[in-house]
Amino acid sequence: MTKAFSVRKYLRDLKLPFCAGCGAFTIMNVFLQAVHEMGHKSLDKFVFCSGIGCSSWIPSPYFIADSVHTLHGRSIPVATGIKLLRPDLNVVIFGGDGDIVGIGLSHFIHSARRNLDVLVIMVNNMVYGMTGGQVAPTTPLKAITTTTPYGSFEHPLDSARLAVTAGASYVARWTTAQPNELKKSIKKALKTKGFKFIEVVSQCPTAFGRRAGFKGTGEMLEWFKKNTIPIEQAEKLSEEDLGGKIVVGKFVQRQRHTLVETVYKTIEEAQRVEKG
Amino acid sequence: MKTAKPGTYFWQGNEACAEASIIAGCRFFAGYPITPASEIAEHLAKRLPQAGGIAIQMEDELASIGAVIGASWTGNKAMTATSGPGFSLMQESIGYAFMTETPCVVVNVQRAGPSTGQATKCGQGDVMQARWGTHGDYSAIVLSPNSVQEMFTLTVKAFNLAEKYRTPVILLSDEIIAHMRERTIVGPVEDMEIINRREPRSEERVFFGLEEVPPMPRIGEGFNVAVTGSTHDEYGIRVTADPIVHRRLVERLNNKIQNHTDEIVDVEIYNIDDCQIGVVSFGCTSRSVYEAVESAEANGIKIGHIRLKTIWPFPDRIVEKMAQTAEKIVVPEMNLRQIFYEVERTAKDKAKVIPINKIGGGELTTPEELLAKILGEVEKK
Numbered sequence: 001m002t003k004a005f006s007v008r009k010y011l012r013d014l015k016l017p018f019c020a021g022c023g024a025f026t027i028m029n030v031f032l033q034a035v036h037e038m039g040h041k042s043l044d045k046f047v048f049c050s051g052i053g054c055s056s057w058i059p060s061p062y063f064i065a066d067s068v069h070t071l072h073g074r075s076i077p078v079a080t081g082i083k084l085l086r087p088d089l090n091v092v093i094f095g096g097d098g099d100i101v102g103i104g105l106s107h108f109i110h111s112a113r114r115n116l117d118v119l120v121i122m123v124n125n126m127v128y129g130m131t132g133g134q135v136a137p138t139t140p141l142k143a144i145t146t147t148t149p150y151g152s153f154e155h156p157l158d159s160a161r162l163a164v165t166a167g168a169s170y171v172a173r174w175t176t177a178q179p180n181e182l183k184k185s186i187k188k189a190l191k192t193k194g195f196k197f198i199e200v201v202s203q204c205p206t207a208f209g210r211r212a213g214f215k216g217t218g219e220m221l222e223w224f225k226k227n228t229i230p231i232e233q234a235e236k237l238s239e240e241d242l243g244g245k246i247v248v249g250k251f252v253q254r255q256r257h258t259l260v261e262t263v264y265k266t267i268e269e270a271q272r273v274e275k276g
Numbered sequence: 277m278k279t280a281k282p283g284t285y286f287w288q289g290n291e292a293c294a295e296a297s298i299i300a301g302c303r304f305f306a307g308y309p310i311t312p313a314s315e316i317a318e319h320l321a322k323r324l325p326q327a328g329g330i331a332i333q334m335e336d337e338l339a340s341i342g343a344v345i346g347a348s349w350t351g352n353k354a355m356t357a358t359s360g361p362g363f364s365l366m367q368e369s370i371g372y373a374f375m376t377e378t379p380c381v382v383v384n385v386q387r388a389g390p391s392t393g394q395a396t397k398c399g400q401g402d403v404m405q406a407r408w409g410t411h412g413d414y415s416a417i418v419l420s421p422n423s424v425q426e427m428f429t430l431t432v433k434a435f436n437l438a439e440k441y442r443t444p445v446i447l448l449s450d451e452i453i454a455h456m457r458e459r460t461i462v463g464p465v466e467d468m469e470i471i472n473r474r475e476p477r478s479e480e481r482v483f484f485g486l487e488e489v490p491p492m493p494r495i496g497e498g499f500n501v502a503v504t505g506s507t508h509d510e511y512g513i514r515v516t517a518d519p520i521v522h523r524r525l526v527e528r529l530n531n532k533i534q535n536h537t538d539e540i541v542d543v544e545i546y547n548i549d550d551c552q553i554g555v556v557s558f559g560c561t562s563r564s565v566y567e568a569v570e571s572a573e574a575n576g577i578k579i580g581h582i583r584l585k586t587i588w589p590f591p592d593r594i595v596e597k598m599a600q601t602a603e604k605i606v607v608p609e610m611n612l613r614q615i616f617y618e619v620e621r622t623a624k625d626k627a628k629v630i631p632i633n634k635i636g637g638g639e640l641t642t643p644e645e646l647l648a649k650i651l652g653e654v655e656k657k
Contacts, residue, residue, distance in 0.1 A: 014513070047495050049346070061502035061513050066495040068349060069504035069514070070342065071372050077306075077339035081346025081354065082495060084330050085304060089496045107342075110335040263330055270325030 007032035010043055011062050018054065021217030023176040023202025027123055028058045030179045031092075034186040046090045049079040051104060053096035054130045055123035055202075073104030076111050079118050080259075087260045090190060091118040097138040098128045101159045105137075108159075112166035114259040115194040121186070122159060122197065125204035133207035140244065144211045160199050164252045169194030171251040175201040175224040178248065185250070194258040201246050278327040282464045289427040289454040290315035290357075293383060293447070294323060296431035297355050299465055301472065302381070303329035304347035304354040306340040308362060311395045312451040313385040316357035337362035341369040341382065348378045349503060351475070351494035353435055357383035360402055361392065363409070370444050371410030372505040374529060377484065377492065379438035379445075379473055381431070386450040386559075388635060397638030398451035400559055400610040406446045407588045413526050415533040417540060418446045418588040420558040424458035430585065436471040437540060441532055442489050448587060450610070451638060452560035485510025485525065488532045537589040544583040545594065551580030553654055554602035554627070556595060556619050558584040560640060561608050568646035575647075577654055587615070592622045599623035604653050608632040608641045 010032045018024045035043065043065035050056035052072035060069035070078045075093045083091045093100075100108050100122045111118070127145055128134040134147040138159065142151040160173045170192040174182040182200060189196035203209060203220035214220045224246065231249035234242055280295045287295070294316050297305070305324055307317040317333065324331040330347075334340040340356045347354040358366060363384040373380055384406065388399035406418045417437050421430045431447060438445040476483065476491035476499065483490050483501055490510070493499035502512035507522045515521040533540070546569065548554065553572070557565045562583045572579045580598055584591065595618075598605060605627045607616045613631050620629040632649055634641045 012513075044498055060504060064500050066500060067502050068346065068495075069502070069506065070345075071368055071505060074338060074342040074369065074372075077334065077342025078346035078349075080332075080334075080339070081304060081306065081343035081348070082350055083346075084332070084343075085347050085350040085352050086496045106335050107339050110339070263332070267325045267328060267330070270322075271328070274326045 005033075005036060007036070010035070010064055012064055014062060016062065017057055019206045021203065021205040022054070023125065023200070023204070024055050024058055024123060026176045026179055027055070027121065027182075027200055027202065030183045031121065031186055034183045034190070037183075038187055038190065046092055047082055047086070048092050048094065049075040049082070050094045051075040051099035052130070053099045053128070054125070055094055055096045056099060058094045058123070059092070073099055073102070073107070075099065076104060076107035076116070076118070076120070080111065080116055083117055083260065084263055087117065087264070093118055093120045095120065095122055096129070097122060097124040097126065097159070098136050101157055101162070102137045109162065109166045112163050112168040112195045112197065115167055115169055115256050116259045117194055119189050119196040119198070122199045123202045124159065124199050125202045125208055126156070127204055127208035129204045129207040133211060145208070146211070160197065160251050163197040167195070167256060168197050168252065169256055169258070170196040170253050173199040173201065173246070173248050173251065175228055175246060175248060176203060177221045177224040177228070181248070188253070192253065194256055279465055280462050282462050285460045285462060286457055287424055287460045288315060288457050289421070289424045289449065290385065291319050292424045292427040292460050293357070293431045293449070293454075294319035295462070296428040297381070297435070298323060298327050298329070299468065300432045300435035301353045301470060302355050302435065303327070303352040304344065305329070305331040305356065306334050306343035306347070306354070307356050307358065308334055308337050308340050310359045310362045312387055312454050313357045313359045313383065315454070316383060337365040338369065341366045344380045345369060345373055345376070345378050348380050349495045353379070353439070355381040355383065357385065359385050359387045360389040363402060363405065367409040371412060371414060373444040374410065374414055375505045376503050377442040377490070377529070379442050379492070381434045381438055381445050381447060383447045383449060385454040386448065388638065394637065396451070397636070398560060398610060399635060399638075400450055400561065401614070401635070402448065403587060403611065403614040406448050413530060415530045416446060416588045417441065417443060417533060418448050418586065420448050420584055420587045421453055422559055422562045422583065423453065424456060424460050426585070427453060428460055428462070432468060432470070433542070436469060439471045439473040440489070441536070442473060442492055443533065448559070450560045452640070482510045484508055484512050485528065488528065533589060537591075538593070540586055540589055541591040541594070542585040543591050543594055544585065546581040547578070548580040548582060548594070548598040549601060550578060551598065551602050552578045553650060554580040554582065554598040554605040556582045556584065556598075556605055556607050556615065558587055558615065561610055564640055564643045564646055565608065567643035568650060571643065571647045572650050575651065577650065579650065584615070590618045590622070595619055595622040599627040602627050604628045604630055606630045606632060606646070606650060606653065608646060610635060610640065
């Protein structure tokens with residue numbers, strides 16, 4: 001009998017920092033399973049970039065790999081410098097909703113536009129968890145957070161649709177209640193060229209769930225299951241019918257020239273002109 | 277042709293900086309348009325790809341310096357160039373580069389601030405920002421060129437210092453030096469000192485401590501390096517509460533610069549051992565000082581001059597020396613007193629320090645104005 005696979009082989013022997021019931025455990029586990037199933041014995045061919053926030057701690061420093069834990073919102077720019085000079089490496093970015101589409105939103109849009117060859121896994125827990133539960137650009141309307149004690153008065157951002165509009169090569173959204181679909185999606189994204197964006201709607205029982213009226217992790221996952229709707233189905237519904245639903249699935253997969261391709265073509269061209 | 281051939285050029289300051297960066301080994305530039313620094317980006321957009329490098333315009337200055345930091349961790353030399361408003365935006369990442377010991381060069385072509393100020397006019401108001409701009413206990417290496425030739429040589433030096441000390445280095449230029457054209461001599465590359473960072477042997481795993489300047493691995497080479505702006509131990513592992521780890525790290529980062537002040541400091545000195553009056557100057561303002569010094573001597577005044585090529589770390593010992601003989605030290609600046617306070621601190625009560633400040637419209641203090649002040653101060657005693 002073969003020994004059961006454990007993701008521990010990719011992890012440093014350190015205590016993980018996440019609260020009990022945090023979705024980050026699932027996402028870390030699913031990502032490493034995907035990498036394992038793709039045949040990567042180690043993470044040597046990967047570089048991980050992350051910003052500031054709970055989910056930015058998924059790779060750093062726990063993965064036995066090169067990891068750059070950058071400033072709040074700046075993981076994508078740092079990844080840009082790395083990927084352009086090391087196009088041979090798989091550059092994967094982990095970040096929260098505050099990090100990627102709050103403070104770092106501009107970089108997110110522009111790197112999708114450039115079709116920068118990286119995979120961004122955004123853990124959307126709908127709140128600023130690390131700082132104690134403040135409203136985020138992804139917080140549902142009317143949700144109670146520490147900075148919206150009367151309920152959020154803002155509409156949340158649809159990050160996945162934004163990535164599609166901005167030009168990403170691959171965009172998908174899943175929740176932590178669909179680990180198998182998420183794993184398939186990660187594998188698909190890692191095989192796709194260009195800018196890949198996977199949004200994972202994730203539970204934060206500590207800083208979001210308990211104020212939003214959930215009794216615990218289980219109830220949040222139940223909410224995800226009940227509230228998700230496949231994108232194929234969602235496209236047939238009106239905006240009103242979709243209110244409060246989490247649309248999941250593959251939003252786009254397409255071929256566009258990637259930044260690495262165009263930058264290196266430019267270098268070739270410049271050197272040809274110079275010699276000619 | 278990859279790098280500029282040896283010869284004599286009639287370059288603009290920004291052009292000299294761009295060409296020097298390629299000679300120094302820069303292979304990545306990321307920037308955002310801003311007056312009066314844009315020519316560096318424009319020139320490198322053309323020239324870096326010819327040299328096999330990459331120049332990219334990012335969405336803002338936050339992204340520009342971020343990309344430069346990422347590029348540096350691949351083992352390549354990288355640079356960005358900006359002016360006051362962009363330099364303000366970059367401050368958080370300059371602190372990150374300091375904390376993570378990421379060599380890189382940040383060019384700040386100063387213009388008249390604060391805020392948007394006078395975008396096309398010269399200023400020297402970022403002297404203290406270059407030293408203290410990021411939060412936390414930080415030490416900066418800041419160079420100040422006063423000619424197109426020095427835009428060239430100090431750019432190479434900025435890369436060398438960044439690589440040697442594994443830290444961000446700021447080339448604090450100004451609009452006048454950056455935009456004027458002068459004869460610039462480029463010698464053979466093989467005669468120039470080019471320093472490259474020390475890289476670890478394959479079995480080494482300590483990249484953030486033990487030694488004053490630890491070796492820096494490249495990403496993607498199997499070192500499994502963990503880089504973080506959080507307080508970290510010598511292996512790069514985040515340690516967010518231990519007082520000893522924080523003290524050890526931040527003190528080492530500061531000491532690796534402060535303890536090498538004498539090696540880093542670069543000044544031009546004229547007659548500081550025997551002067552009744554001294555001048556301390558830097559950047560564009562220093563260009564008026566030469567003529568004023570000559571004229572003062574013609575008037576029978578014993579005058580000395582210290583021209584700072586390194587502003588930070590500040591050359592305390594050299595200014596102290598001047599203060600031993602000079603009764604007064606004049607400090608002309610295109611700001612409302614910045615280096616003045618450093619000279620005053622250093623001169624203590626040995627010499628009276630007299631500020632000369634002029635801002636607005638990019639107008640330099642003229643040699644005549646300086647001479648009048650010097651003559652006035654000599655007569656006053």
